[in-house]
Amino acid sequence: MANLKEIKNRITSINSTVQITSAMKMVSAAKLKRAQDAITQMRPYAEKLQELLGNLSSSLDSSEGVYSQEREVKNVLLIGVSSNKGLCGGFNNNIIKRVKTLKEEYSQANVDLLSIGKKLQEFSNKTFVPDNNSAIPNDLEKIFDDLNFSNVSEVAEMAMKWFANGVYDKVVIVYNQFKNAATQIVQAEQFLPILPPEQTAENTSSVEYIFEPSKKEIIEDIIPKSLKIQLYKAVLDSYAAEHGARMTAMHKATDNANDLLFDLKLTYNKARQAAITNEILEIVGGAAALEA
Amino acid sequence: MQLDIITPDTNVFSGEVTSVVLPGIDGKLGVLNNHAPLITTLAKGDVKVTKASGEIENFPTNGGVVEVLNNKIIVLAE
Numbered sequence: 001m002a003n004l005k006e007i008k009n010r011i012t013s014i015n016s017t018v019q020i021t022s023a024m025k026m027v028s029a030a031k032l033k034r035a036q037d038a039i040t041q042m043r044p045y046a047e048k049l050q051e052l053l054g055n056l057s058s059s060l061d062s063s064e065g066v067y068s069q070e071r072e073v074k075n076v077l078l079i080g081v082s083s084n085k086g087l088c089g090g091f092n093n094n095i096i097k098r099v100k101t102l103k104e105e106y107s108q109a110n111v112d113l114l115s116i117g118k119k120l121q122e123f124s125n126k127t128f129v130p131d132n133n134s135a136i137p138n139d140l141e142k143i144f145d146d147l148n149f150s151n152v153s154e155v156a157e158m159a160m161k162w163f164a165n166g167v168y169d170k171v172v173i174v175y176n177q178f179k180n181a182a183t184q185i186v187q188a189e190q191f192l193p194i195l196p197p198e199q200t201a202e203n204t205s206s207v208e209y210i211f212e213p214s215k216k217e218i219i220e221d222i223i224p225k226s227l228k229i230q231l232y233k234a235v236l237d238s239y240a241a242e243h244g245a246r247m248t249a250m251h252k253a254t255d256n257a258n259d260l261l262f263d264l265k266l267t268y269n270k271a272r273q274a275a276i277t278n279e280i281l282e283i284v285g286g287a288a289a290l291e292a
Numbered sequence: 293m294q295l296d297i298i299t300p301d302t303n304v305f306s307g308e309v310t311s312v313v314l315p316g317i318d319g320k321l322g323v324l325n326n327h328a329p330l331i332t333t334l335a336k337g338d339v340k341v342t343k344a345s346g347e348i349e350n351f352p353t354n355g356g357v358v359e360v361l362n363n364k365i366i367v368l369a370e
Contacts, residue, residue, distance in 0.1 A: 038301070041300075041301060041302050041303065042300050042301070044298055044303070045298045045299065045300050045368055046300075048298065048359070048366055048368055049357070049368055052331065052357060052359060052368075055331075056331070148301055149299070149300040149301050149370070150370075207329045207361060208329065209329045209330060209331045209359075209361075210328055210329065210330045210331070210332075211330075211331055211332070212316065212317075212318065212321075212330065212331075212332040212333075213317060213318055213332075213333070217333070218331060218332070218333055218357070221333045221357065222333075222357060225357070225368075225370075229300060232300055
């Protein structure tokens with residue numbers, strides 16, 4: 001028979017666990033809402049930019065820019081997006097797994113990893129040492145302290161510069177795409193060289209625009225923008241997915257703790273009842289012994 | 293005419309305006325009602341908006357792209 005006091009202690013400790021996990025769940029739910037809002041805010045910009053790019057590139061050969069050169073793949077840069085904090089289920093592990101498989105996929109090339117987020121950085125420090133490129137920053141976890149476009153575009157600019165200078169021949173973004181609060185999809189998206197846009201009939205506009213300064217220059221201006229947007233979208237997606245994952249994980253933890261609590265309370269009451277029955281039996285037995 | 297100023301982080305301005313002065317890459321350019329369709333890039337500077345109420349407001353930008361089409365102006369700013 002379990003000790004009454006022991007069970008009581010366990011109940012108290014599990015009670016405080018429930019409080020913590022349910023509080024974390026609430027916090028994540030609030031942050032998820034904000035993260036989703038950020039994605040919704042960005043969407044019109046991204047769509048408009050894509051539309052403009054479609055309008056422009058339908059008449060121009062877009063494969064001649066610096067960012068669309070297909071080269072032999074000797075050096076690959078993976079940009080991985082993880083979270084800074086744990087307790088979010090398989091969120092970070094999925095990213096790490098995907099990074100590992102990608103590294104094997106490009107085994108004939110040099111693979112470097114640029115980590116956004118503390119958890120991936122920790123993995124990177126263990127596995128990707130020594131880095132072939134010492135210019136890769138290792139403090140990108142601070143991006144999540146103040147997540148905005150200009151912070152993320154600095155990272156994009158860095159990657160674009162490396163690609164243009166020939167440091168890397170291919171850049172791939174690995175991130176968790178936010179599908180809904182319970183589901184995240186690990187995505188590996190080619191960042192550079194730019195994949196040619198899919199030509200659809202609706203892309204070609206019938207309107208005669210005035211272009212200033214010239215079509216070509218406008219395209220050269222828009223392409224870096226759309227690349228930055230692509231990375232920003234990935235980071236925002238991952239941020240929303242992180243909170244979704246944490247919310248689900250904490251929800252499950254709360255449920256499990258409640259189940260445990262239910263069982264423990266049952267055991268506690270049974271033990272208490274057994275103790276009382278025992279006591280009564282002893283008293284009755286004692287009284288009977290006196291009378292005899 | 294309708295003006296929308298959009299940045300990746302937020303929608304800065306949306307409403308009816310009578311005129312807009314944009315910091316074009318080759319110099320300032322003004323857009324009034326019934327302007328021809330136009331796509332241009334912006335330099336760093338202020339977007340000066342005269343609202344339908346006559347009120348004037350300035351929006352600083354770091355560059356961007358503008359599309360003018362059918363009395364609808366969309367500024368993709370940074």
